[in-house]
Amino acid sequence: MISKDHIIKRFISYVTIDTESDPASNSTPSTEKQWDLANKLVDELKSIGMQDVTIDENAYIMATLPSNVEHDVPTIGFISHFDTSPDFTGANVKPQIIEKYDGKDIVLNEAENIVLSPDYFEDLLQYKGQTLITTDGTTLLGADDKAGICEIVSAMEYLIQHPEIKHGTIKVGFTPDEEIGRGAHKFDVEKFGADWAYTMDGSQIGELEYENFNAAGAVVTVKGKSVHPGYAKDKLVNSMYIAQEFINSLPRIETPEHTEDYQGFFHLHNINGNVEETTLKYIIRDHDKKHFDARKEVMLKLTDELNSQYGKEVIITEITDQYFNMKEKIEPVMHIVDIAEEAMKQLDIEPIIKPIRGGTDGSQLSYMGLPCPNIFAGGHNFHGRFEYVPVESIIKATQVICKIAELTAEEN
Structure with a gap:
């Protein structure tokens, strides 16, 4: 014993x-x-x-x-x-x-x-x-x-x-x-x-x-332009607002607090920003390899869409695989x-x-x-x-x- x-x-x-x-x-x-x-x-x-x-x-x-x-x-x-x-x-x-x-x-x-x-x-x-x-x-x-x-x-x-x-x-x-x-x-x-x-x-x-999950980390860097707010019309670009668009464009229910069992998610775990630059840090998780790859593609496609909308590269998304x-x-x-x-x-x-x-x-x-x-x-x-x-x-x-x-x- x-x-x-x-x-x-x-x-x-x-x-x-x-x-x-x-x-x-x-x-x-x-x-x-x-x-x-x-x-x-x-x-x-x-x-x-x-x-x-x-x-x-x-x-x-x-x-x-x-x-x-x-x-x-x-x-x-x-x-x-x-x-x-x-x-x-x-x-x-x-x-x-x-x-x-x-x-x-x-x-x-x-x-x-x-x-x-x-x-x-x-x-x-x-x-x-x-x-x-x-x-x-x-x-x-x-x-x-x-x-x-x-x-x-x-x-x-x-x-x-x-x-x-x-x-x-x-x-x-x-x-x-x-x-x-x-x-x-x-x-x-x-x-x-x-x-x-x-x-x-x-x-x-x-x-x-x-x-276990397939796992990746994503760093989303949003670029803005700081101008004196008194003279900012058509000049100032607030990176925090663009970052908010990015956040809101991902499916809100596909987050840790809304998922269980085999369901995957996007998890925003850190934000650091000001007018000129905002950084979003995500982890991406899914048990199914195809769904995992699709999640990464969703983030990259969203990046392209917002860059196209603003007519220039305002967002850079870097995704790194962590484990499988x-x-x-x-x-x-x-x-x-x-x-x-x-x-x-x-x-x-x-x-x-x-x-x-x-x-x-x-x-x-x-x-x-x-x-x-x-x-x-x-x-x-x-x-x-x-x-x-x-x-x-x-x-x-x-x-x-x-x-x-x-x-x-x-x-x-």
């Missing part, structure tokens, strides 16, 4: 280390403080008995648990990231442990009247009676993805301590900068040496995902999803197989030659003050890792 107290202690030791990543930085890792947890993880992997523990100049960590069977078994991997999102502060995290959650409001911070309520976060009710770890309302928690790291380390420790559980060679990998889209950029797939892997980076218990739907790379090897699904069923966990409305390191790794579905890590409400994780979910995810290793090693 995996010790609950041991899991809690390990998880808290991770989340109390600030590892927030920085999209404005060009270094890897993007913040120096990510090394604090990275170096701790290297020491911990060695201390539990992992072999070939390495950390490279970019803080990518790899380690091996050797096979304990005689027959040939595929080499599998488990991967998580140790950075936390820059969307909300991860400094001075003060976790709170809620034993035997009673299904009522949880006061995170009495002084600031910050309350985690099932009236708003209905998922809380499925964990009634369990032990929750929450924030104190002033930071995120970091279960994304330190819960995943805790699960992988704990599973490896358990397998080392229980050699009666048969498994093939297992590789583990921990990455920086996933939250800013760079987690897989410098991941050495060949060095890792796995036939396939799983990212432990999903949310609620049971999640199993092998589909890993479904294309997973479907030819669907047995790797089947194994994870069977592992959950044998542990009385109901698999929730659904598309990710986002991306994961696994999507990029799949296109780098390492098929990599995503498995739940247990947390909820990522990237904000209301983040929480049930300890029982961390334990279950740890058990799933062990069971996947065991099933993969079966001779049939």
Whole structure:
């Protein structure tokens, strides 16, 4: 049995280390403080008995648990990231442990009247009676993805301590900068040496995902002309008004707040402007590749139309692909999803197989030659003050890792 107290202690030791990543930085890792947890993880992997523990100049960590069977078994991997999102502060995290959650409001911070309520976060009710770890309302928690790291380390420790559980060679990998889209950029797939892997980076218990968005970023630059407003007739061109035309010309209901499941969207997430120049930053998302390409074409066509309307180039739109739907790379090897699904069923966990409305390191790794579905890590409400994780979910995810290793090693 995996010790609950041991899991809690390990998880808290991770989340109390600030590892927030920085999209404005060009270094890897993007913040120096990510090394604090990275170096701790290297020491911990060695201390539990992992072999070939390495950390490279970019803080990518790899380690091996050797096979304990005689027959040939595929080499599998488990991967998580140790950075936390820059969307909300991860400094001075003060976790709170809620034993035997009673299904009522949880006061995170009495002084600031910050309350985690099932009236708003209905998922809380499925964990009634369990032990929750929450924030104190002033930071995120970091279960994304330190819960995943805790699960992988704990599973490896358990397998080392229980050699009666048969498994093939297992590789583990921990990455920086996933939250800013760079987690897989410098991941050495060949060095890792796995036939396939799983990212432990999903949310609620049971999640199993092998589909994600196709993703692109768009920067729309609108050019205007500034003239003294007293003498501006037929001369001044206000870039902000043109930008408004661009915004209003895209379908208003195809935005994140109006879409779900497989529905894609345009998401305007940043505006910065004045009369002479306005910049719009969008992300474009769709599970279907044809629809994804069509969305990009809509933005480019709209740019051409407005430039034609104004008789000159007032808008420049630059679109950059970010990642693609890993479904294309997973479907030819669907047995790797089947194994994870069977592992959950044998542990009385109901698999929730659904598309990710986002991306994961696994999507990029799949296109780098390492098929990599995503498995739940247990947390909820990522990237904000209301983040929480049930300890029982961390334990279950740890058990799933062990069971996947065991099933993969079966001779049939």
